Amino acid sequence: MSYDAHFRVWRGDAAGGELADYTVAVHDGEVVLDVIHRLQATEATDLAVRWNCKAGKCGSCSAEINGRPRLMCMTRMSSLPSGETVTVTPMRAFPVVRDLVTDVSFNYAKAREVPAFVPPPGLAPGEYRMKQEDVGRSQEFRKCIECFLCQDTCHVVRDHEENKAAFAGPRFLMRVAELDMHPLDAAAETGLDRKRAAQEEHGLGYCNITKCCTEVCPEHIKITDNALIPLKERAVDRKYDPLVWLGNKIRRRGA
Template sequence: MPYKAKFKVWRGDAESGELRDFLVEVNEGEVVLDIIHRLQATQAPDLAVRWNCKAGKCGSCSAEINGRPRLLCMTRMSTFTEEETVTVTPMRTFPVIRDLVTDVSFNYQKAREIPSFTPPADLAPGDYRMQQVDVQRSQEFRKCIECFLCQNTCHVVRDHEENKEAFSGPRFLMRAAELEFHPLDTADRVPSAQEDHGLGLCNITKCCTEVCPEHIAITDNALIPMKERVADRKYDPVVWLGSKIFRRSKT
């Protein structure tokens, strides 16, 4: 049965803003994005919200719902009681443009800083050969829809704006790991991850993994293995010697 839900939605811009109260109809099977669209249609036509697919695959409608980073299109209203007030705010880590829309250009800047896939120079595309286990390992990371919820919830940048220059965040450390673990990538990603992208600043609280809508084990399968490789390089004499003798080709 339809009911009236109490909503608090952040309205404002880069200069100032506040939470506004709304009472809006909710129907069976709806998600929070449906309610935001109904608000636009009936009470707040100038409400700004970013969205695209409404299927949890584009990553556009990232926001915070009751303080938790989530996708608006994948958060069902049935997860809240009829008496509960649902608070919708923009992602806190990134600058607000207007209402629920934030400036996520920080993430695209960091993406450009990750060197691209570098196969052996003499290897033709049709000659690529990989074990299935390597394919599966890479495919997990490629499920990322770049919603940037992991970036938003990571307290290294969420609570410390000054870290943004030195820390690329879990999404792009995961990208570095994806390439590092690729058997045909010749670039050595470990020093760059540590020195250029701030891997050492991550203290593996797993908050990035907890909010990932694709359920990627970012911490366990990407960040921790990369940290282990850094530690091996620095403190394991056998690994250190092997890295000097069998250094990956840079060509």
């Protein structure tokens, strides 16, 4: 069965733009990306849209559908309110390049700010040994497809451009949390305190755990509960531990 749907799609570039109205045919089983491709093939041949796998694994086709950050390839038309206009706009947290394509370079800059895994001294790759429980904890975070929907929906990034310099966002705080809980990460032995860095360099304190990042994650990663809240707890424990405070005082006096 086919039917005609009313779409409103944002058209424009960095200088500005507006929503354009289209009527597009929809067939059973289609997702929003299918309809956008049909729109490109018929009425808007110059419509810019980023996509790659169409299987929910590359994270390329992120956009906002009826105001909610989603992957276009994973949003079935049948899941949207029947008979209502479908509005598709670019991710609001990032600068528009053209139409539905945004400049997400902010995220790659933040990724480079997170120090990489530090291998344990005296062990070569292949000699690492971990408990299955520890493997499972990290494996959840490795499911991330870099769609940046969590970054887009986070109000600290989305609504406050001035915060971007000091705040890494949920995706990269999750990366810090993953490394901090990794039993083989030897960062501390090199003088790198990941908990302190999360608080002072990556803006962990800006996060107020509203769980909006978890709600939009297409991989269903429990970003808030399993990464951000535990990282906050460890950072606070470290910062306000009386023994750590006393040790820092003694070291400063000795200097």
